[in-house]
Amino acid sequence: xxxxxxxxxxxxxxxxxxxxxxxxxxxxxxxxxxxxxxxxxxxxxxxxxxxxxxxxxxxxxxxxxxxxxxxxxxxxxxxxxxxxxxxxxxxxxxxxxxxxxxxxxxxxxxxxxxxxxxxxxxxxxxxxxxxxxxxxxxxxxxxxxxxxxxxxxxxxxxxxxxxxxxxxxxxxxxxxxxxxxxxxxxxxxxxxxxxxxxxxxxxxxxxxxxxxxxxxxxxxx
Numbered sequence: 001x002x003x004x005x006x007x008x009x010x011x012x013x014x015x016x017x018x019x020x021x022x023x024x025x026x027x028x029x030x031x032x033x034x035x036x037x038x039x040x041x042x043x044x045x046x047x048x049x050x051x052x053x054x055x056x057x058x059x060x061x062x063x064x065x066x067x068x069x070x071x072x073x074x075x076x077x078x079x080x081x082x083x084x085x086x087x088x089x090x091x092x093x094x095x096x097x098x099x100x101x102x103x104x105x106x107x108x109x110x111x112x113x114x115x116x117x118x119x120x121x122x123x124x125x126x127x128x129x130x131x132x133x134x135x136x137x138x139x140x141x142x143x144x145x146x147x148x149x150x151x152x153x154x155x156x157x158x159x160x161x162x163x164x165x166x167x168x169x170x171x172x173x174x175x176x177x178x179x180x181x182x183x184x185x186x187x188x189x190x191x192x193x194x195x196x197x198x199x200x201x202x203x204x205x206x207x208x209x210x211x212x213x214x215x216x217x218x219x220x221x
Contacts, residue, residue, distance in 0.1 A: 002120050003146035004059065006129040006136055007051045009036050010152045010163055016133055017160035025063060030160050039153050043181035051149060052084055055125035059116075061132035062094035068130070069102040091119070091127065093135045113142050120144070133161040140168040147191050148173075154184040170196045 009019040018024035018033030025033065060068065072085045090105040092098075093112045100107060108115045116139070119127065129136060129145075139145050150163075174193035180186050206214070 002122055002124045002127055004116065004120065004127045004129065004139065004144055005051075005056075005147045005149065006139075006145050007149040008129075008131075008136070008151070008163055010150055011035065011155055011157040011160075012152065013156045013158065014162040014164060015157040015160035016131075016136075016163050017157075024067060025161070027161070028159070032157055032160070035155060035157060036151075036153055039181070039183040039185050041182050041185075043179065044151065044183070044185050044187070047149075047151060047179075047181075047187045049080070051128065052081060056084075056128040057089040057091060057125050058085065059091050059127040059129045059132070059135070060093070061135035062092065062098060063134075064131035065090065065092045065094070065100075065102075065105070066098065069105070073102055088125075091116075093132075093138075112138060113144070116144055117142075133163070136163065137165045137167060140164065143169045143171070147176075147189060149189050150187070152186040152188075172196050 008016050010016050017030050018026070019036040020034060021037075022031075022033040058068075068085065068090075072082055075082055086103065088104065090100075090102060091108055092100060092105055093108045112135075116127070129139075136145070172193040172195060173190040176189045176191055178186070178188040
């Protein structure tokens with residue numbers, strides 16, 4: 001069985017749009033691209049590298065795929081991220097036909113949910129999502145994400161694409177790892193933990209037996 005893991009940079013108000021640069025994604029007039037750049041430290045670097053420590057294939061939406069495909073094959077970088085990204089299979093979700101010229105790129109076809117559901121039943125490495133805000137919304141609606149690795153940065157962006165849209169399926173989560181970097185980035189790994197279990201802090205109404213006991217106690221006292 002394969003798992004889908006979403007590794008995502010977030011602002012405090014849940015925005016994940018264009019973390020890496022000003023021109024990464026200006027959809028909706030977003031002007032604050034590159035908001036993670038000033039928070040880099042050894043802890044955040046290590047957390048990023050840990051995402052690639054186990055075998056993985058990439059799972060990408062159209063926009064993220066186009067950004068990656070225009071960058072990673074041409075950097076001349078032989079470091080671990082470039083080597084892995086160029087080598088692994090890239091599964092691409094897109095409603096419009098795009099050229100999949102980057103080596104080992106595979107289209108998920110017209111029915112992304114059905115294709116990913118089938119892929120999850122197969123043996124193979126994790127399917128690691130990078131960016132891909134629109135794709136994540138689809139996966140959340142269909143409860144297809146097994147784990148989230150969130151790096152939450154200490155700033156508020158106010159507008160932009162958010163990780164959890166209105167279509168997200170309610171779910172309880174458990175934290176399997178957490179830390180805070182020197183620059184204040186909260187890093188946590190979350191896995192599904194069943195359904196949300198509502199409760200109440202309101203005073204519970206006493207049972208009839210309890211009322212009778214209190215009345216007896218008052219009469220005898």
